[in-house]
Amino acid sequence: MSVSFLISQAKSVQKVIDENSAEIEVLDQKIGDGDHIFNIQRGLKLVVELEDAIKDLPLAKALNMIAMKVLSGIGGSSGALFGTFFMTMAKSSDLDKDVNFNKACEMIISGIKAMKERGKADVGEKTMMDVLLPVSEKLNELKNESEFKPGLNEVIKIAEERMLSTKDMLATKGRASFLGERAKGHIDPGARSSQLIIDTICKSVINN
């Protein structure tokens, strides 16, 4: 993981989220209040715009600037959760040394753990954690394997399955929890956006 990796991933993710924005917006209007996609898009735009400011910085500083930008620029649950994710990654030790695949996995795992604590949500509650927690578990298995490409293909598959599994769940956290039975039958918008982010990054790592 490097600063240029972060910047190029942010750009790819931005493209994919923009392409799927209409779908996510509709999902959020069905079971939320419609702000999720705008928050995610605003956050990605802010991060992509950081390129000139962070491209020559050490990784820890760049991650910290991304965290602050996300935290102060997005708002809502997404801002707090993704801000927490980057803040935790920025606090990892030994970021001045080479950050290899294993180390990057560890950072992502600790970031997702911090999101779980901040949001106090677990698997089965129809939130983005339904995708992120199983992905984190898989990454934990992967980090000791030399052949990571098949593993990342599995991550892609897990993320998609778990995203789809939110469709028939009752929500107990977040705005959708106020709907009771009526939340059933709709995929959680946060699970969908998280799955798209994971899908994009994994594919890019596999292909490079």
Next chain:
Amino acid sequence: MKKFINNNDDFLKESLTGFGKAHSDIINVNLDPSFVSRKNKTKDGKVSLISGGGSGHEPMHGGFVGHGMLDAACPGFVFSAPTPDQMQAAAEHVDSGAGVLFIVKNYSGDIMNFEMGAEMYSGKNDSIITNDDVAVEDSTFTTGRRGVAATVLVEKIVGSLAEHSGSLEECKKLGEKVNKNAGTMGVAFTSCTVPAAGKPTFDIGDDEMEFGVGIHGEPGRKREKIQPSKTIVGNILEAILDNLKPEKNEKNLLFVNGMGGTPLTELYLVYEDACQILQSKGIEVTKSLVGNYCTSLEMQGVSITLLKCDDEILKHWDAPVHTAAMRWGM
């Protein structure tokens, strides 16, 4: 979408700037990070009250900044929680040393961002969470009830105690009592349009209403055919009374709140219906508040809040207040 808007990116900034100019005798507006604060510095020894939440609920919360109510308010984007740096900056700006009480509506995004703001602020602080919406079932396994219109009452009543030298602990205790003594339920006839979305958040038929609606256009308890006002008000009150169980000799404040698109003529009609129904049940209405205080953009609808009042609550309700949206006694 028909809105007074120039471009979406500047929507909030332009509105806040106008708010600052229109009420420059009472408040200042700070941009980047955005917060509204009193024009006069918090006096030494007075606990500072800070609230905030997504925009689109005006006058909540900026309209409640001023003597006898809030010291600062942090507006987020429309229907999105404000960010921790706003809370931190507002706290640093207003705290006179007696500590800060954050008043937070029970929504996941607000809770998380206020928590982070409180962690980032180094001064003494505490928080109260409002959750007066009886439309939502409460359970330890869910997010729980939403914080809605009774937040206005909490801010007014605790604001008076803070003005009268209440300590941080006392302010928190009174705020929790008001929240616990209050129950709210809302109903909407129409959806609302978030400027960034450009179209209504939900579809609703000409003859339908959303019963138990939240304040962000998020759907509520159930969708029903619209009925005469008395029937709707009766159903709302039934849900509230079922939850609050006021005693016959108890004093109550009745708060009829407009969601933004319902005219005052209708709000007063709802107030009259509610008074008659409560009277028939032997429930005494001692204090009143009617108007658009906790809105959902241009949504047509109302919420009704009943607050059980003891002498302490009544005293602080009547105390002088001078804010952009609420003023009496001074």
